[in-house]
Amino acid sequence: MRISVITPNYNGGRFLEACIRSVLAQRNDTVELEYILVDGGSSDDSPAIIERYRAELSGCIIEPDHGPADALNKGLRCATGEVIGWLNADDRYHPDALRRVVHAARARPNCALYFGRCRIINEEDAEIRRGITRFKEAFFPFSCRFMFQCINYISQPATFFRRTALELAGPMNEHLSAAFDYEFFLRLWRHGGAARVPGPPLADFRWHEGSISGRRFEHQFLEEWKAAAADAGRWAPQTWIHSAVRWGIVWSYRRMARKRHAKATV
Numbered sequence: 315m316r317i318s319v320i321t322p323n324y325n326g327g328r329f330l331e332a333c334i335r336s337v338l339a340q341r342n343d344t345v346e347l348e349y350i351l352v353d354g355g356s357s358d359d360s361p362a363i364i365e366r367y368r369a370e371l372s373g374c375i376i377e378p379d380h381g382p383a384d385a386l387n388k389g390l391r392c393a394t395g396e397v398i399g400w401l402n403a404d405d406r407y408h409p410d411a412l413r414r415v416v417h418a419a420r421a422r423p424n425c426a427l428y429f430g431r432c433r434i435i436n437e438e439d440a441e442i443r444r445g446i447t448r449f450k451e452a453f454f455p456f457s458c459r460f461m462f463q464c465i466n467y468i469s470q471p472a473t474f475f476r477r478t479a480l481e482l483a484g485p486m487n488e489h490l491s492a493a494f495d496y497e498f499f500l501r502l503w504r505h506g507g508a509a510r511v512p513g514p515p516l517a518d519f520r521w522h523e524g525s526i527s528g529r530r531f532e533h534q535f536l537e538e539w540k541a542a543a544a545d546a547g548r549w550a551p552q553t554w555i556h557s558a559v560r561w562g563i564v565w566s567y568r569r570m571a572r573k574r575h576a577k578a579t580v
Contacts, residue, residue, distance in 0.1 A: 315416045316346040317474070318372075318395030322385035323364075324354035326403030329520060331363050336406035338370055345412045348372040350389045354379040360403075383486040383494040390485060397428070399474035404520040407471075411516040415474050418511045426479035426506030427499060430516035432469035437522050454510055459503050463542050463552035465559045468508070470495045471517035479505040492530050493537035500545040531567045535560045 319337050323330055334351070341347045350373040353360060361376075368374055373392050379385040386400055397419050401407060411430075418428050431451060434443040453467035461467070473495075483501040486494050539553075539560045546552040 315344075315397065315419065316348055316395040317412055317416060318348040318350065318393035318398045319412075320350045320352060320386060320389030320393060320398070320400040321403055322352045322354070322379075322382050322389065322400065323356060323360055323403040324379075324382075324385075325356045325358045325360060327356065327359040327363055329404040329406075330360055331366075333401060333403050333406050334363070334367050336408075337401060338367070339409065340407060340412040342413060344416055346395075347412065348393065348395050350374070350392055352379070352385045352389045354385055380488060381491060383488040383490060386494075387485045387488065390480065393477075396477055397474050398477060398480065401471055401517065404522070405471040406518050406520075408515055408517060411472075414511050414513060414516065418509055419474070419476070422509040424506050425476065425509040426483075426502045426504075427468075427473060427475050427508035428511055429468040429473040429508060430511035431514065432472035433515045433518045434521050435518045437520070439518075442521065457508060457510060459507065460552055462500065462503060462508070463546040463550075464555040466496045466538055468499065469517070469519055470499075471519050472511075472515065473499065475499075475502050476506065490537050490541075492534035493541055496538050497541035497544075500541055532564055535564055 321333060321337065337347070337349055349371050351364060351371055352375045353364060355376065355378045364374065364376070375388050375392070379388065382402075389400065390398065397415065399415070414430070415428055419425075422428070432447070433441050434447055436442045450467040450469065453461055453465065479502045482505045483498070486498050488494070490497055539556055542556040543553045
């Protein structure tokens, strides 16, 4: 089974090589990997890193874009795999992750989405925010479209989708700047639902001050709420639950931001 992975990058050279290596290490007898890298015209050391691995890439697009959703859509138009995922330049896969995704996709061929566990790590590769990870995982046994409309409990680096579902759902919404992944997954869910990939984490999401969830979390959760309202209906109970969850998460993130600022000024 062919699986396509897209990495969008713009000046992400600090972590890009680790990301690329984690993807290329997935190739084995079970996984036919198609790896596409989309760079928005980086001015850091990304071009040199990309050049070192260019022979191992299935495709490489280097040109200006209008943000991550635009970059991902470029990659999606090139992808030919039966199953597709994307890994941002500051994230990484765990060993054997794609083989496990292929196994899940073969076992549940009618599903639109496949998701698994995902750790949160910092800039030094240490796991952080275990409480947030455990909170999201607590919803896994109750996974359904209703629950996903109430709260975004799946992590993008550990989520994959069928090409057939993509063809029905359509591309990323390029008008969104932070929650385009959640809005996209909501649309995909309509075309087959989701299945969990059991076992250890599939990927690591790297949290840092420069990431979207680090610098624009309030905007991100507002976009998520709007996406849930559009999918479930403005007056649906899921939308009201999502609103309450949103403000709880925003309050928690604000509190963590204040603690970080206080610690930095000591």
